[in-house]
Amino acid sequence: MIKEYKTISEVVGPLMLVEDVENVTYDELGEILLPTGEKRLCKVLEVNGSTALVQLFESAAGINLKESTVRFLGHGTQLAVSPDMLGRVFDGMGRPKDGGPALIAEKYLDINGLPMNPAARDYPSEFIQTGVSAIDGLNTLVRGQKLPIFSASGLPHADLAAQIARQAKVRGSEGNFAVVFAAIGITHEEAEFFASDFRRTGAIDRTVLFMNLANDPAVERIATPRMALTAAEYLAFDLGMHVLVILTDITNYAEALREVSAARKEVPGRRGYPGYLYTDLATMYERAGRKKGYDGSITMIPILTMPEEDKTHPIPDLTGYITEGQIILSRELYRKGIKPPIDVLPSLSRLKDKGIGNGKTREDHADTMNQLFAAYARGKECLELVTILGEAALTEVDLMYAKFSQAFEKEYVSQGYDTDRTIEETLDIGWKLLRDMPRAELKRIRDEYLDKYYDQPV
Numbered sequence: 001m002i003k004e005y006k007t008i009s010e011v012v013g014p015l016m017l018v019e020d021v022e023n024v025t026y027d028e029l030g031e032i033l034l035p036t037g038e039k040r041l042c043k044v045l046e047v048n049g050s051t052a053l054v055q056l057f058e059s060a061a062g063i064n065l066k067e068s069t070v071r072f073l074g075h076g077t078q079l080a081v082s083p084d085m086l087g088r089v090f091d092g093m094g095r096p097k098d099g100g101p102a103l104i105a106e107k108y109l110d111i112n113g114l115p116m117n118p119a120a121r122d123y124p125s126e127f128i129q130t131g132v133s134a135i136d137g138l139n140t141l142v143r144g145q146k147l148p149i150f151s152a153s154g155l156p157h158a159d160l161a162a163q164i165a166r167q168a169k170v171r172g173s174e175g176n177f178a179v180v181f182a183a184i185g186i187t188h189e190e191a192e193f194f195a196s197d198f199r200r201t202g203a204i205d206r207t208v209l210f211m212n213l214a215n216d217p218a219v220e221r222i223a224t225p226r227m228a229l230t231a232a233e234y235l236a237f238d239l240g241m242h243v244l245v246i247l248t249d250i251t252n253y254a255e256a257l258r259e260v261s262a263a264r265k266e267v268p269g270r271r272g273y274p275g276y277l278y279t280d281l282a283t284m285y286e287r288a289g290r291k292k293g294y295d296g297s298i299t300m301i302p303i304l305t306m307p308e309e310d311k312t313h314p315i316p317d318l319t320g321y322i323t324e325g326q327i328i329l330s331r332e333l334y335r336k337g338i339k340p341p342i343d344v345l346p347s348l349s350r351l352k353d354k355g356i357g358n359g360k361t362r363e364d365h366a367d368t369m370n371q372l373f374a375a376y377a378r379g380k381e382c383l384e385l386v387t388i389l390g391e392a393a394l395t396e397v398d399l400m401y402a403k404f405s406q407a408f409e410k411e412y413v414s415q416g417y418d419t420d421r422t423i424e425e426t427l428d429i430g431w432k433l434l435r436d437m438p439r440a441e442l443k444r445i446r447d448e449y450l451d452k453y454y455d456q457p458v
Helices: 133-138 157-167 188-201 218-238 250-263 277-285 314-322 331-335 365-389 396-413 423-434 447-455
Strands: 008-012 015-018 029-033 039-048 051-056 069-072 078-081 089-091 107-110 149-151 177-186 207-213 242-248 289-291 297-305 325-329 342-349
Touching: 078 218, 107 218, 133 342, 133 365, 133 396, 133 423, 149 157, 157 177, 157 188, 157 242, 157 297, 177 188, 177 218, 177 250, 188 207, 207 218, 218 242, 218 250, 218 277, 218 297, 242 250, 250 277, 250 297, 250 314, 277 297, 277 314, 297 314, 314 325, 325 331, 331 342, 342 365, 365 396, 365 423, 365 447, 396 423, 423 447
Parallel strands: 089 207, 149 297, 149 325, 177 207, 177 242, 242 297
Antiparallel strands: 008 015, 015 051, 029 039, 029 069, 039 051, 078 107, 289 297, 325 342
16 A cells, blocks of 8 residues: 655755654655645665665755655656557656657666666677778677777767767677667767667667756666666567667766765765765676577677776776776867777777677678787887987887878778778778788788788788
8 A cells, every 4th residue: 555645854955754654675666746746756875774865866956844745656766668668769767758648668677676686698709880980890790799989078988989889790690789878978969970860760660768858867877877787688588689789978977976965964985976876887887798508699889088088086996996998089189180089009899809700790800900910110219219219219110100100090980970881991091091001011911811801901
């Protein structure tokens, strides 16, 4: 039996205290009924004896302590799921936002998900083609992996996110591929950009879009990525789809977490973020992966803007601990007009070895990748020497490497936000650049591949 309580004792910012409650549990959802007849949602943050501390999903304005009532619904925050989710736009709480009808739910799932048994996890091993050469060729994304993008304020991570969402595919199972896109704390302008881009390109048909705007309440921001992951778990493990989850921007999520933590007067950790930031992020990121006995999988690309471009800041630092690598965007490359400005040298995909090679991409992939990394790194060093000593101080070989690194940025990394390259095209561009080098310099590639691809261009 659901009881109504008229025992609200105080409201402080986004928090409210309700006294004399019975059988109320942590994270339980509640409804506040205002004297005007308006309903607002809240959830239980803490229960101490018969006193419950609840967090408001909307503003506290207009809550009359004497006349407002609260009733607890007996369950946590849930998401209505059904196959009809694909092609729809929702707000941060899972309510339709595209003017279409409400979903006829196949079931209601708790947004915190169910923990995956570590023994039931399967190792990520299949290649996902994003169509972006700097990722596919050098920092390969593997099905079931968590690969964050570290950006900085003003860099075009939104364009890259939209490009990956449009282009990504698991080769051979294109029809079974879905994208869940969660935009957290974004502006109206960005929301409009994502929605219109997906509709323009037709990518919306295989996408579930969750939009939480910057003027929405903090607690909704905390729920948004979990809504998205719950939808992804349903599509992956109930419908057997390969799901790519893109979360942008994790920094806004962590700020909302800090805001709620400050309202609760908790002792802050590093830079004012709560001490449980690591745990909280892990409960999100670790929902990616593959399960034994299931065809579906969840691959995750969280995107975050590094405050002050500092990768030792708690958010990128902890994200880097939990996830399997990082793609780093560079302001220097952005100034040069390289699109997308991915800095391949500090970027890393820890699982790339598992998703490349014969039968997955192409037999020469690992060798060409190593050679491109080595040549580009040496080329950048040579360019630095040119600025210090001048061209005359460099050997002929050094100048060749310097020229290679410039060509590599222009032709390989820079491809614009509308070009979708297959892995074969990416590898062929790599070979085209390497053919400008003498064969004797290509020490990281086996002779059999040099005979096949260097001497006899395919």
